Amino acid sequence: MTTLRVRYQTLEFGTTDIHIRSLRDNQEFSDDEGAAAALGISSASWPIFGIVWPSGEVLAHLMAEFDFAGKRILEVGCGIALASLILNHRRADITATDYHPGVADFLNKNTQLNKDRLIPFVRTGWSDALSDLGLFDVIIGSDLLYEAEHVELLAGFINQHAAAQCQVILIDPGRGHHAKFSKKMLSLGYSHSQNKVQVHTQEGRQNFSGQILRYQRI
Numbered sequence: 001m002t003t004l005r006v007r008y009q010t011l012e013f014g015t016t017d018i019h020i021r022s023l024r025d026n027q028e029f030s031d032d033e034g035a036a037a038a039l040g041i042s043s044a045s046w047p048i049f050g051i052v053w054p055s056g057e058v059l060a061h062l063m064a065e066f067d068f069a070g071k072r073i074l075e076v077g078c079g080i081a082l083a084s085l086i087l088n089h090r091r092a093d094i095t096a097t098d099y100h101p102g103v104a105d106f107l108n109k110n111t112q113l114n115k116d117r118l119i120p121f122v123r124t125g126w127s128d129a130l131s132d133l134g135l136f137d138v139i140i141g142s143d144l145l146y147e148a149e150h151v152e153l154l155a156g157f158i159n160q161h162a163a164a165q166c167q168v169i170l171i172d173p174g175r176g177h178h179a180k181f182s183k184k185m186l187s188l189g190y191s192h193s194q195n196k197v198q199v200h201t202q203e204g205r206q207n208f209s210g211q212i213l214r215y216q217r218i
Contacts, residue, residue: 028050085116104121
C-alpha cells in the first residue's frame, strides 16, 4: 500500500486556530484500489484536493466573519475544505461535496483534529444524476473553474441545489473562465457582482490576486 506523506499546520483566522492535516506537497499519490482512476482522476491531478490553496484561504477568511444565522450552506469542490472547517467550528449548518474519493478521510480527520462534529459530506460530480443533497441558502467554492467545460457543469450543479433565495460566493484566481460563468449565471436568473482582492496567504507560501465572485437570486 502506498504511504502518503502528510503535514500538519495551524492556520489563524482572527482569534481562531484551525488545525489542518494535508498532503505534504502536490507530488503525493495513492490509488492502490483504483477508485480515483475509475472516476477519471489522473495521477497528476490526484493530489490537488489535499493541498491548502490560496483561493481556499481567501474563502475561509470570508467565512470566518460570514453571518450564517438560519442559513444552510454548501461548499462545492471542497478539497481540503478549509472554509467548511471554519464554518463548522463556528457551528454553522455546513455540508461539503467533492468529486475526489480521498476527500472524506481527510475531512473527517481534520474535524477531529479541531475537536468538532463531523461535517456531512457527499462525494458527487457536477454532472452526476440528481442527488439527495437538497437545497441551500448559500453555496460557496474556491478555484473551481479550471476548464472551459466547467462553466456549464458548475452553473448547472449550483442551480440544482440553490434555494429559491440563494447567495453564491466563489473565489476565482483568474483562470480565464469567470466571465462566461457569470454570463451563464445571469441567464439562470442570478444577479452578479465581483471585486478584486489581493492578499498575502499565511506562511508566505504564495500571494493571491484574484476575484471574489458573488451571485444572488432573491
